[in-house]
Amino acid sequence: MRRAGMAGAGAGMVSIAGCGGQNDDGTTTQGTTGSSDGSGGSGVADDSFANYVTANPTNWQFNHFNFTQPFSHPMQTDMLQRWVISTNEFSDYAVSIDEFDGQNERAVLSVRDGLTWHNGDPGDPVTGEDLMAWFVCHAAVNSTVAGLYNANDIEVTGDRQIELPLDGSVNESIFRQSLNNFWLNVPYHRYGEYVERFMDATSDEERNSVRTDLRSASFDEPFGNGPFKFVSRSSNRLRMELYEHHPDADQINFDYWDVIRASTDTASVVLGMAPEGDIDMVRNFTPPQSVLSQAKQNDGILTNQIPALWGQALPFNCGHEDFGNIRVRQAIAELIDRDLVSRNYGEFGVPVQAPSGLVGNINGQNEQTDRWTRWVTDEGEEQLHRYQNPERGRRLLREEGYTKQGGKWMRPDGTQLSMPIKVPSGYTDWHPIYQTISSLLTDEGIDSEVKMIDSTSYYPNHYLEGNYVTAATGWTLGRDNPWYTFGQWFRPLADKVYKMNFKPTEVEVPPVGEPDGELQSVDVLQLFQNVRNASEENLQEAITEFAWVANQFIPMLPILEINDTAWMTSDDWNWEPAKDDAAWQAKWPQWWFPRMGLMNGKSN
Structure with missing residues (x-):
């Protein structure tokens, strides 16, 4: 998801990925940074490094298991x-x-x-x-x-x-x-x-x-064990100071880390970071080409691309009277042109080739790749359905009792088939994806509109409550082993699968290699066991079996896979590794490099 988020938030993390509109740590501030005279108090040009958010820091609470405006900064606590x-x-x-x-x-x-x-x-x-x-x-x-x-x-x-x-x-x-x-x-x-x-x-x-x-539960007081310790917060800034007792504190030569609230227009924020901006970092922002071109002309801005290991998806409410039907979900998947959706998203995304939860559709140069096939056998890769046949989609709808009249798809009860899509309003780089999907379905005769939901309430009050018909989210958890994607899609929470409103015992799919075959019950919990228990030699076979179920049941439809772009200022800060160094490929370099002594303030 957008935020290890929600995978991250869903997993009790700060976030897994971030996009336009908000940063993954849930912070915000706007104002002056560094010492009062504008120079670094420790002999560096800027004594405070600042990352960007859009929310009001005074609204945050500090229980990260509570999805209502949680805050837990990656420099305030240490990664495992x-x-x-x-x-x-x-x-x-x-x-x-x-x-x-x-x-x-x-x-x-x-x-x-x-x-x-x-x-x-x-x-x-x-x-x-x-x-x-x-x-x-x-x-x-x-x-x-x-x-x-x-x-x-x-x-x-x-x-x-x-x-x-x-x-x-x-x-x-x-x-x-x-x-x-x-x-x-x-x-x-x-x-x-x-x-x-x-x-x-x-x-x-x-x-x-x-x-x-x-x-x-809502916690009023922050806590941490990382290299920076909470000091104060206002409506525009949360400030942390160097915690000298941290084992890696001696790797850091500046005194403060600020979380600064700025405009929700992330493009204007990144373009204003250098040379005079208060913001030094946007953890992840996928820009339009015009913004990327302007940023490349600014010597004080440094960017780096990192495999996202996720992308955007269209989850279905599997308890819905229409989309609880596997054949209707498959029909919608056939009608959505993933290639067109990806082009409208921009150069940092490519379409998912065989929607089944397998990561590896994009390389570091934003090109399509088939690395995803390493997870399954050759036969299994060939059997996975690609969902590129609109005529099959129309046939499936007719077989389920839907009819097309006057260019509109009508439900068996005579009303028009409707598929609203809820989307978080602040995740601006997601919007073209779901607007394109809505447009494609509207042209097909399905009533579809994008409903913007305030970003702070989207996950706790809508998506995680199953309060939607279809919605927007990421389709995996920022890890490349498919076991984690299967976990996000199928792992039961109490008596229903988290987010998508179906019971694990309700999963039925056609026989392997026969997309139009008669539906058969599958034991999802056993599939989990098979993948988890497999030796490295048998892992591919176990994943192949589960991938077919994911490919056919599609509780959410993976649309595209993306690369993430990290943004940093380099006018006052040294970033030591060469851009092709593998050190850049750990999420996230902005969190790791200070701890490793690979990023520090330049001399005043």
């Missing part, structure tokens, strides 16, 4: 690990995997030595109890990662260590990927109440109650 996408290399960071035995169903993990909370000078050590709380709370909210372990049997085995019992055998690469894009941001002293209640729960009703309370 670092993953370089281009090389598939993992580095331990806030947490290390000391032992992993997938077949014997156990893993041992430790918190980084010297990591402390921002509640003193120095604060309390981050402990094994805090790490236990992280895993328990993610189980409480039913994050995809929680499907890999038994939360109730976690043991704190040392001051900084836990033993994590796996829920059956687990593929090691899946486990490693499960820790990506997460921060160590669940202090026991803040979340202990929910941890203990969940551990003591003896029924689904009690566990659901914990989930509800954790999702709705």
Whole structure:
């Protein structure tokens, strides 16, 4: 999703990807930065690095499991690990995997030595109890990662260590990927109440109650363990200062990190960043070509492209009287020209070739690629349906009792088939995607309109409540193993699948290789088990089986896959690695480089 967001937010993270209108950390401010005389207080040209947001910081609360305006900054808390996408290399960071035995169903993990909370000078050590709380709370909210372990049997085995019992055998690469894009941001002293209640729960009703309370809790006071510590906030700025007790604080030569509220017109923000702007960074913005061309002429602006490992999708409300029908969803998929939609999105996106949750449709040069086929067998790749046949779509509608009269598709009850699409208003670079879809369907005779929803309420009040007919979101979680996409689409939450309103036991698809064949029930939970438990040698076969189900059931239709563009100023800041260095390919360089000593303020 747009924000590891919601994958991120949905997974208890700050975000996974960001687009025009808002940044992933949920922040905002506008005003002066640096020392009062305009020069860096520590001998650098600018003593405050500032990232961009559009929301009012005074409206934020600090429980990131609550999707109502949460705030948890990536420089205020530490990520569990670092993953370089281009090389598939993992580095331990806030947490290390000391032992992993997938077949014997156990893993041992430790918190980084010297990591402390921002509640003193120095604060309390981050402990094994805090790490236990992280895993328990993610189980409480039913994050995809929680499907890999038994939360109730976690043991704190040392001051900084836990033993994590796996829920059956687990593929090691899946486990490693499960820790990506997460921060160590669940202090026991803040979340202990929910941890203990969940551990003591003896029924689904009690566990659901914990989930509800954790999702709705609002924390007034910030917390963290990262290199920058919260100082203050106003309606236009949240300020953090360097936390000298962080293990990597000596890599950083500036004193403040500001989160600045600025215009919702992200294009004007990025073009104004240098040489005199207050903003130094927009984590991710996909610009129109005109903006990109202007930015390239500004020597003080630096851009870099990173594989998004996601793209935009059209989720269906599978409880809807029309779109709860698999054949109607398939018909809509046939009628949408993904190639046209991608062209209208811009140069940073390409169409998904075979909608099935397989990432790898785009390369770093914004060109179509078939890297997605590495996840499935050759036969499985050929069998996946491409959804490029509008005539099949029309036939499917007729077979389900819909008729076309006077250029309009009519439902069996005589009313026109209608498909409104809810879209977050602030995600401006998404808008051409869904406007194109709406236009295509309107031309076909289906009543379709884009309904803009305020961005702050879109996910908590609409998408995550299943309050839509069709909607806008991302189609995977910013990880490339399909197990995570399948998790976003099919993993059950209580008695229904998260977001799309169908039960796992209701999934029916035609036989493999026969898109028009008779529907048959499939065991989704067993498919999850097969992928999770597979050895590396058998993983492709297990994914092939699940990919067919995703391809046919399509609870959401993947439209395109994108590259992300990071924006930084370089007039006052040094960014050391060459642009082709693999260091740029870990999300996100703006968060990692200061910690690694690869970004610092230039001398005054």
